[in-house]
Amino acid sequence: MDRAKRTRAVVWLILTLAAGCARSSYEGPYGDADEPAIEAAEEAPRREVAPAPPTRQAGDVLPQVIYHGTRAQRWVALTFDDGPDDLYTPRMLDVLARLRVQATFFVTGQHARRYPTVTQRIVDEGHELGNHGYNHADLTRLPLAQMRWQLEQTDEILERFAGRPPRVFRPPYGARNSQLIKLTSQMGLRVVMWSVDSQDWRGKSGQAILDNELTNVASGSIILRHSAGGPGEDLSGSVASLPALITNLRQRGYTFVTLSRLLGLED
Numbered sequence: 001m002d003r004a005k006r007t008r009a010v011v012w013l014i015l016t017l018a019a020g021c022a023r024s025s026y027e028g029p030y031g032d033a034d035e036p037a038i039e040a041a042e043e044a045p046r047r048e049v050a051p052a053p054p055t056r057q058a059g060d061v062l063p064q065v066i067y068h069g070t071r072a073q074r075w076v077a078l079t080f081d082d083g084p085d086d087l088y089t090p091r092m093l094d095v096l097a098r099l100r101v102q103a104t105f106f107v108t109g110q111h112a113r114r115y116p117t118v119t120q121r122i123v124d125e126g127h128e129l130g131n132h133g134y135n136h137a138d139l140t141r142l143p144l145a146q147m148r149w150q151l152e153q154t155d156e157i158l159e160r161f162a163g164r165p166p167r168v169f170r171p172p173y174g175a176r177n178s179q180l181i182k183l184t185s186q187m188g189l190r191v192v193m194w195s196v197d198s199q200d201w202r203g204k205s206g207q208a209i210l211d212n213e214l215t216n217v218a219s220g221s222i223i224l225r226h227s228a229g230g231p232g233e234d235l236s237g238s239v240a241s242l243p244a245l246i247t248n249l250r251q252r253g254y255t256f257v258t259l260s261r262l263l264g265l266e267d
């Protein structure tokens with residue numbers, strides 16, 4: 001092999017290896033290359049950031065990190081992060097009860113403890129509780145012992161309300177690393193991201209939130225909304241657009257299910 005050929009061969013090998021490394025090892029069949037486009041962030045988001053594009057792999061084992069559910073059923077899961085609170089969460093629960101929709105609430109241990117009545121209401125009205133860490137810290141920046149404490153403490157608090165520990169976990173800010181994936185796996189928690197980002201926490205109008213969601217939704221979609229705002233954040237557009245989202249998707253033949261139902265995690 002002459003020098004030029006050998007150089008080309010080495011470059012090709014490096015590129016091939018790099019492509020292989022870029023592919024996540026824990027994303028499985030529910031990660032899709034044909035995922036709907038997620039609206040680009042206009043500024044550095046304070047909350048969850050868009051998940052990395054997942055890669056489809058062969059096999060039918062549910063992966064440890066999940067972006068959407070089965071595409072075979074016309075099901076969608078509504079998920080609400082960062083609650084509960086005593087302002088927006090009750091209003092969202094009112095809408096869900098009126099329209100008989102079951103959803104999943106990724107709550108922090110701290111907020112569950114601060115708003116026990118609302119947390120119990122979430123459970124009593126048939127919704128699922130998911131672990132969202134204790135105080136919304138970026139868990140990837142914590143030492144293992146603190147990471148574990150955040151997860152276990154929140155599991156314990158949520159079990160007191162639901163009668164069983166949560167099955168699903170969503171990392172604050174969507175931030176995850178191999179240590180967090182390993183720990184959640186050991187704890188029996190599935191890491192559930194999302195495939196449709198409403199960006200409702202940016203104070204958008206109800207119509208803008210709805211347009212974004214309706215453009216991107218597909219069978220098996222996991223829709224990310226929020227049921228509590230940070231300081232000064234306004235989720236009234238999110239509340240206002242919730243009935244229209246539900247009605248519109250039902251007209252298109254979708255059924256709303258909890259994450260455990262969507263992912264087949266029920267006992």
Ligand SMILES: [Zn+2]
Pocket residue numbers: 047048081082132136171172173
């Ligand atoms: Zn969050």
